[in-house]
Each structure stands twice: as C-alpha cells, then as structure tokens.
Amino acid sequence: MNHGKGFKTYRQILIFFLCAFFMSACGEEEELEEFVVPFSGQEGQAPANNGQASWEGGRDGQEELAAIEEEDGDASQDAPAPSEEMPDSQPESAVGDTPEESGILSVTISAVGDVTLGNHREQTYGSSFREAYDKAEDAGYFFANVKDIFEADDMTIVNLEGPLTLSEEFREGQIYSIKGDPEYVDILTMGSVEAAAMGNNHRLDYGEQGSEDTVAALEEAGIPYAFDDRVGVYEVKGVRIGFVAVNEFSFGSVVERYLKDGIAKLKEEGAQLVIACCHWGEERMEEPEDYQKTLGRKCIDWGADLVLGHHPHVLQGIDLYQGKYIVYSLGNFCFGANRNPDDKDTMIFQQTFTLGESGMMEAGEARVIPCSISSISSRNDFRPTPAQGGEYTRILERINGLSEEYHVKADEDGVLGQTGG
Secondary structure, X not given: OOOOHHHOOHHHHHHHHHHHHHHHHHOOOOOOOOEEEEOOOOOOOXXXXXXXXXXXXXXXXXXXXXXXXXXXXXXXXXXXOOOOOOOOOOOOOOOOOOHHHHOOOEEEEEEEEEEEOOEEOOOOXXXXXXXXXXXXXXXXXXXXXXXXXXHHOOEEEEEEOOOEOOOOOOOOOOOXXXXXXXXXXXXXXXXXXXXXXXXXXXXXOOHHHHHHHHHHHHHHHOOOEEEOOEOEEEEEOOEEEEEEEEEHHHHHHHHHHHHHHHHHHHHXXXXXXXXXXXXXXXXXXXXXXXXXXXXXXXXXXXXXXXXXXXXXXXXXXXXXXXXXXXXXXXXEEEEOOOOOOOOOEEEEEEEEXXXXXXXXXXXXXXXXXXXXOOOOOOOOOOOOEEOOHHHHHHHHHHHHHHHHXXXXXXXXXXXXXXXXX
C-alpha cells in the first residue's frame, strides 16, 4: 500500500508535524472501537461481530445467474498479452488541481464498484482470475492501469465482493459461491486501495469462517472495512474518514438501523467525513429502484456526505441531493467471477472535500473517469483500464444519459455539475 499520499509536498510534511505537536499537547485521543487505519499505516482493532443477521428470505442466488453466467467455453486458455488493445501507461494523475495550492486542506476520494478477487466455485481454471494471478506472478498486475489514479488520491474505496479464505465449506443453496485466497489482499495494497466495503450478498459465501478470514487478511494488510454494524475509519492528513456498508439487497429496510446508527456513531467519534456504501438494486437494471432513491436520500438526511451504490453489475445514474452525491451503481470493476461479461463499462467516481470553518469536510468538485473492466475487449483480463478516445466519449455519454433525470451532467473532462430543471 502506498502510505505516502499525504506527503506529496514539503508543505504537507510541515502541516503533519505541526498537527502532531498540537495533538500531543492536548493529550492522546481516546481509542475507538472500530477498525481505524491512519495514513501512517498503524493498525487498530476490530470489534466482535455483534450483528447476527439471518440470510433467510433474501434474494441471494437466482439474481447472480445473469451476472455471473458461465461462458460458452470460447475464452482462450492461452491468454494474450494484457496490453494487446489498451496501453498499460496512463496519465500520471486523473485528479484535477486541488485547493491545497492555496493552503486549504483537502482530501480526494476515489470509489469503484464490485471487486471480486477470485472465482466462483463452478468455474474451470482456464482463463480464470486464479489463472491470471498465477501467470502474472505479481499482485500488482490487476490494478496496474489505474494505480496512478489511486496513488494520486487520498483514499480509494472498493466493494470487496466475495471472501478471501481457504475454507471449502460453501453456503448451501448459493448458486455461485465466490472466493479468493487470503494472499489476494496484496492486490489491493499493491493497487493503492485503502478501504473495503464488505456489506454485500457474497460476504458469507463460505460462512462466518470465510468472513472472519477476510477480516483477518484485511487487518493484516492495514485496510479498514465495514459491514452491518461494523464501521470503518481511515485517517489521512489528519482527517478521519468514516464509512458504513450494508447489504440492502438481502436484508431490505432492516439495514436502515445499521446506516442511521453507524453514521451517528462515526460522527460522535470524530469522523469529519462519512460515506454510506449500499449494496442494492436489481441485476442488470440501469434504472434504480424507488427504494434505492429513498434510502440514498435518507443516508444524506442522517448525515452521510456521499452515498456509493453497487450490486446491479451495470452503471446507474448519479443523483445530487442537498448538495451531496448519490451514485446509484458503480458497476463491476475488477470482477473475477465472470470471464467475459457482455457489459464491460465501468467508472471511477472521485470527489474532493475541503476543510470548512466548522471543522467538517465540505463537498467540492466531483468527477467520473470512464473505464472498462478489462484492458482488452475480447474477454475479461481482470485489469480495469481508463477508457480513451471514442470509448471514453461513449461511456461518458452513457453516464450522462443515466443521470439526466437527476439533472446531473459531466463535462468532457468528466467534471460533474447540475443542469437546469
């Protein structure tokens, strides 16, 4: 993991030591219960899992049939070079100029959708995520084409969908049980990913053991996580960024308690910026369900500064409510459970927040970076890559079309703004 994002200028180093001096003068901060990772890489402790949620009555299983459908076997066993259609090299930074140039403290967050580091149980080895990992012999292979973007921000958060475990005890009745090895956590650290939402319908594919193994892998790597009543905190530049993550898809409105209580807990314990991650919606549907819209706005009313959605496996629109963004679906990103999905469009959502006079972070510029989940078009090589040329324009126009009803539009540089209406 790159922990040097907060030290890009000598000015930032000076600010850090000044903050450290004043904090030490005021006494040590009371230790929190949630798993906290400061930018220095120090590890906190995760609390015991007090949220015992039942999976009965959920929508798991059938909904995955379309999104994780087994291929017809035409994927090549001998994978071509990853760079055959798209270059590995990307611009050094996709983040625009920040207010730091004028001395204002700011943090930039990047968010992406479903990250499945592994295979589903029925997949064969050929052209699978596992084969790609073994052939690459380099955990940095998967995020190589977006690493420059993630290194240039202050925090990157993903939806980690599927456990990292060696357990073979998969969940009965689950059509597609997904998992990867615990060592795959290095893919996140090598890709400059700092936070993981685990509130999704695949967390328990290999039972509580699979979930616990995933938590252990993330903690060892210094990556904060959240699901149900477990909240996560990442600290960078002295700013505490808190996040909650829930599986509305399976649990329905029950998750409102986790969201409301989690947001309140984070704010009470000093989070200056709060993100709500919601696993919701219907497979392959570009239009959000009515309850997505209702719940997203409730999150903001409860105090969230940004709402990030995933689960539909396709892009959905971006809403702006009370000056805060709701991203209804970020789509797939690095998705190992399907070797060749029809829809490879995805995006990176970025937003910069600045420190206001109240001591809380205030919403600033937001943008989208159109991407493909693969660096080649013929199949999924599990290497998300920023789109270029006509593909960039096409995906950007798609995002704008999906966001039109919310009066949100991105300009040619991907910067979001509100239209009339």
